[in-house]
Amino acid sequence: MELEKVNRLPMPTWRYLKTNDSQLPFAMPARPAKAVWSDASYLTAGAALPENFEGASPAWKDAAASGEAYTVRIPADEKVLLRADIVMDAASPDYAGTYVFRVEKGAELRLVWSWKGGGEAGVCALAAAYELEEGAVLHVSAAEEGLSGKLLCTQRAARAAAGARADFVSADLGGQTVITHSRGWLEGKGAVMHEYGLYAAGGRQVLDLFYHIDHTGEETESDIEVKGALSGEAKKVFRSTIDFKRGCSGAEGSEGDYAIQLDPRTKNISLPLLLCTEDNVSGNHASSAGQIDPGTVYYLMSRGLTKEEARRIVVESLIRPLIDRLDESLREDVLAGVRAKLDAEGGEP
């Protein structure tokens, strides 16, 4: 399969480490499925991504553009719940789509992306731009099931005006290769953006996660938090950047990357960048990596649990707060998916 460089770090570092970007498989979606929307009345055909939409790479942006394209407009002050179900089967194992979401002044959109497949190989490429006007609220939940043979690339960019708030919560359980590229611009005063990602990766899964939020507006707030477990020979790369631009006085941003490694063959790479040209800000980063604390496992086993049950409880306790941030319709399936993954040898369901 063709290889493509993705998720380039905005401030590169030593080349010999080979972590400035990732070279991962790429293919064009050949037989794409169609998304089924819970309410299509908000959709109009065609979508023009903003010029500065970067995507994971130009090729992945083109891959997304090769499929369906819609603009979704949520009128001012309306509250809308939308769900997109994308079911890929043997006849249509791929997906390609480009979307522009415009959440107008004071409107609120709760959006659910539900991805399902039957384990067959395939390619999914999604590009979505979210434009939030003043006071708009956006909550996006995404989860997938049965995509173990897929190459997944989710690309998004969000721009928030004054008082707007965007929350993205995604659960990555399947996908042979998962590429996430998320870009945010907090432009208006008091704009807020949260990125929450949870994962349970096993087998030879590769997760390549990229988050980059620019603070330009005053008193803006960002939070990037990614938690999960790696087993088998799984590899996770976390590239996260919070950039406090000059003038974003009073801004606060934090980023966290917490990984439990359940197998000596796992690989865990973390690049949490904090960039700053404004003094009146507060930026924080915290991360931890390592095995499950043996003392905790021993304690739980002394209470009658098996080693596997104890291990599962510890991992669940790490990611449960993020599962709870998902749309309610997805939570049970995600929790069941995490459990199935942890119960399987090497993390392979």
Add this chain to the structure above:
Amino acid sequence: MAEERKKSRIDDVARSIYDVKDAVEYAYKADAGLTEDVVREISAQKDEPDWMLEKRLAALALYRKLDIAPWMPDISELDMDHIDTYVRPKTDMKARWEDLPENIRETFDRLGIPEAEKKSLAGVGAQYDSEVVYHNVQEEMERQGVIYVDFETAVKEYPELVKPYFGRLITPNYHKFAALHYAVWSGGSFVYVPKGVDVKMPLQSYFRLNAPGAGQFEHTLIIVEEGAKCHFIEGCSAPRYNVANLHAGAVELFVKKGATLRYSTIENWSKNMYNLNTKRALVEDDGHMIWVSGSFGSHTSCLYPDTVLAGDRSSCEFTGITFAGKGQFLDTGSKVECIGRDTHLSIHSKSISKGGGAAIYRGVVHIGPKAAGAKGAISCESLMLDNESRSDTIPDIIIENDNIDLGHEAKIGRIPEEDIYYLMSRGLSEEDAKAMLVRGFAEPISKALPLEYAVEMNRLIDLEFEGSIG
């Protein structure tokens, strides 16, 4: 709503004793630029063995082949065609300060080196431009078998010790400026501490670059044998000129089984200096490497002390502070590679930026697949004193096995207003309050230094605050 605080303007100030320029006098100066003839001439001037000339020429070829890393700060004003790579001062090496020419002796007197030697050092080396002009070590050290000599003497008198180690840890292909170093290196220090010897007082090498438009390329090699202990202090400064100066030294440190080496640096190059220095340590079983690093000077710095924890239960600590003022771009940090089992690392980095200066922390911790049992903590704190400046944190953490325990935290922000107001309510001016809080911020680093050097570091911080306007 966040209250906008009135900004202080902090002026650049004269750097007092460090900026005093001596008349530019030399016994020999190589042609400016970097050619094969220049490299051959440096080697001939030093009457070197053939193997060293061959190494120089191979490094020159490599320098021409390697590119400048794309992530590096802009060094386009550094024109190698105008850098004097070798300037030999008008004196040979002395063992008594009073035997040095008056201007050179006065320079080191101003910097307090002879005084420090009397009070608290077991040995001193002083380099002026391209050559070491003073070297002395206490007799007691020599009786214990400690070797502390200038590097050229080591090449000639201890080839059996130098040859196996020289260029082994920092190879010429490590990066472009490492290749440059090996092509034109001159001066530096060699330290050998025999098995089990505890060098109780520090050894110090001080590097002074006086000639405008010159480069300094000293090589430091320290071997601390099994169970031995040593503290080495490196100091450097230069007067300010309107042309670029270059420092591309190399420091290779070998910490054998159960040995401990502390390497302390107070870097205070002038603000026309490009400081592209390279430092690397190899630590064997149960060995312990401690870096204490203060980066205050230079126009542009790229400095990332690198520790290879090759041995089981080997460990390292890095404690560093970077203070970037007007016109400075200081890209500093640390590298740790864990290879042995049950290694331990601790990185504690602080930076302060003001007046348009840029302080960048760049680091990597790589825990390899066989480095089971590795434990570590990384902490980076950045203080922004105004919004003309820049402060970035670029860590890279690569973990290739599960049996590890690593935590990392980073913070960025300004001095808490309530702390300033509290001190002002106690009668301090805003500048005094800020200076006090910055000294407090830097305290973990100053505590890791010997008293005389902690005093120097605090003086440097004070210098940066002099002339401030509220």
